[in-house]
Amino acid sequence: MAKAKIILEEGGVIGFPTETVYGLAARIDIPSAIEKIFTTKERPFFDPLIVHVASIEQAKKVTAFWGPATQALADAFWPGPLTMVLPRDPSVNAMITSGLESVGIRMPNHPLALELLQQVGVPLAAPSANKFGRTSPTSASHVRVEFRNENVFVVDGGDCEIGIESTVLLVRHFADKVVLSILRRGHILKSDLEQVLQNKGLTYEFVEQIDRRESPGHMKHHYMPSVPLIMCLDPQRSPESVLAEVNGKMKDLPDEIESIRIIKPEGGIHSYEVLKLSADPLLATRELYGHLRESASHGKDCILFYREAHQQGERWESLFDRLNKAASLII
Template identity: 45%
Template sequence: MQTRHIIVDPVNPEEEALQEAAAVIENHGLVAFPTETVYGLGASAYVDSAVAKIFAAKNRPATTPLLVHVSDAGQVAELVTGIPEVARLLMQKFWPGPLSIILPASGRVPAVVTGGKSSVGLRMPSHPVALALIARTGPLAAPSANLSGRPSPVTAADVKADLEGRIECVLDAGPTGSGIESTVLDLSVHPFKVLRRGGTALEDIEAVLGERLDTYAAGHREALHGQVATRIIIARDEKDFKQQLDKWSGAGPVGVVYYNSDSAQGTDRNRKNYELDLTGRHGSLYTILRDAETIKLKTLLFSPFPLERDGITAAVIDRIYEAAGEHRPTG
């Protein structure tokens, strides 16, 4: 299969490009498209055979649920049994944007989308290209457009590196915004639960709900550990950072990740410094992980995290621990 690469304006997407991509969806094919978080891999949410192609292209287990992307409230009503007031409040506050909401699924949603569950995750992206495409195609089942377990794609080049020849089309609108996936909130249970930290801060959601939220892992994130060739090390404190840097610098090329531009200055033949914005506004973790692999760094050392770890910072740190194969410390 030849993957078509369609360049599209990120703010005012051209009609011709949208029509070409929409035709692929209508013919039950797969389209990678930009969102404000990462690139998604879309298929019509109502066509079982099309959705099944997502799992095949990504090498992803078919038992895992997929988020469905919508462009308006009318599409939401068709996908769920009802929209409770709390969901309406959250949609009004955070949509379009990086918040996915899980609600009881209607009979129209195929089991292949829900992973056999009775609920479905919904999100309205804010990226103009995504909204324009979905307005033409209807709801799209869309996980991240990468091989399962690989770093999420923040550019069309990332998508093609993983999925070239495995999907029909890539809509290339340049780099995405935050480079961190959406927050996933389950409203089908009570108390409500956060299944994944992401681009909408928990504190902001709690302010709307007026209650604290539980968080736990529940299969809405593909594990990175073991799928990234570079060894990931997280320094506990400054003393540990210096010891780890000395240790791994003698074991081949090493990358060092800092969280401000001053510390990240400078490099040499056996060391490359990176700057990562833990607020998710600039500089993507996934870009760093892919670059480290490309230039064949043996080790990627993360400097000690700041003490303040709320908001989007907490979501980014979750991904770093995950890439390192560690559990995030609590307390």
Template identity: 80%
Template sequence: MQAINEALKKAQIILEEGGVIGLPTETVYGLAARIDIPSAIEKIFTTKERPFFDPLIVHVSSIDMAKKVTAYWGPASEALAEVFWPGPLTMVLPRDPSVNTMITSGLETVGIRMPNHPLALELIQEVGVPLAAPSANKFGKTSPTSAGHVRVEFKNENVFVLDGGDCDIGIESTVLLVRHRADKVELSILRRGHILRSDLERVLNEKGITFEFLEKIDKRESPGHMKHHYMPPIPLIVVTEPNLKPDQALKLINNKMSELPEEIESVKIQKPKNGIHSYELLKLSADPLLATREFYAQLREVAARGKDCILFYREDSQVGERWESLFDRLNKAASLIL
């Protein structure tokens, strides 16, 4: 207990001095800084090598704290927060003028969530102001689900990590755009996650709130919206044809790799200079909840085995909302989908 208290105090001091820290949450580890110190917000971007067009999520420890960073809270926000907070739901709401536009990438909306991790909540409460925190990895790379992942990722930057153990969920939060209109609430899922559309619909229906989901929406209001993200240091190839043998896949991959650009939307695409001659299979649990929890850690482990690429064979049984959330990450992490 004393060690935890000392770690919390050290994290608080670093934040108060305008630094960044590795923050544990139930989804993935975040790279956190105070939202009221502009130089600290900028340090998140420079440490991650993240472009300023990719907005950050503001983490709070209470609904009252959340209300201070949005210009309008509203009944739908209240209903969803009562059920899903603390938890892996980020709500994108109108930005309060006090929120630095560096956090929102110049947008008039801000993503807000209350993480379901005791150390994160205690730290935010002790600091007394919300923390901006994207995932604690270099931009476009695989997200971290343990303190060790963060330390390896930022070994050159010597980032202090508040160790809260392995993450329970394993992928980033659901991001939901919430717009309160006169007659109804308009909703858009900007990023899939552990909280599913069916979960959201159930709660809003129970609360008697009239709502509509909009499918066509500008996803720039969400972090992780690019076509490629979460990428391992060697190419990940998703194979959707079960009869395509690995050796056959390698021939196809080498033909298609030469056609890929060097980078897409500021994310570098992994393309071995001497071609791809060996592979390692990525295998995940049959239960989508377990598969999601282990995905990023497995991706890191398999990538470290020294082969030229990672092959993942998508199976017919991997269908449904939970698998869709995982495949949102997996497909963006992939250099190719065959």
């Protein structure tokens, strides 16, 4: 922890654990350190960063407005996997928010993350600790492998408990109601949010059609493993027929979509590994990124995932948000 604090104070970046995924962190008050997050991740500057805080008091300093719904949700879900997108305080560096007038804020629920934030005394900007568009890390070893060339120092907090990124919620207060939009699905569900707001007697409205640029991970493709992931919606279909269709369609895919390189094996796809996840959606979510990384390391041409009939309902939606974006093709 002492070494991590020194690196941060000197304007460096570190890998640190949260309950969702590992983050690549820098102090929000050192512009060169914020820039180093983007260059280390090879992340475009149009993709905003989340600000991590140790307390509600810290959070209030980085937002221009903290309303009753914000307070109610923070009381219910912080520390925890909820990022709230709120009006940006002018003191927040525009690089963090990609020039937007909003900022995403969360308080992580991991003892080492909270201890580090308290010791540093300044909020930390932190996206997931992986190269842009690739599979997120859920262990310290994932971060070390991802940034072996950059020699990023990592605080090892063990395996992440949840395994996917936080729910990102846009919160807008008006005189008569609160308007909410889920910009990224996560462990905290819409029904969880509604229950809190209803219990507090707050008038609210969820709006689905909004500009998702205010959230990280909003691009069509994200979380992609180092070999193509193919999702098959028919669990009865043979792998051979799937691969035949994939090879017919793969050559028509663009080389790059929204700054994310699409991996296309030169000789076509001939071998595969089937991705298996637990039947329990919470366990499956925890396994996802680790299993994707492991499967990609086995030397096969692609990873094949069959969507099963039982994988339906609100609790599965966050998992399939990641799988849909990680997939090169869905057939």
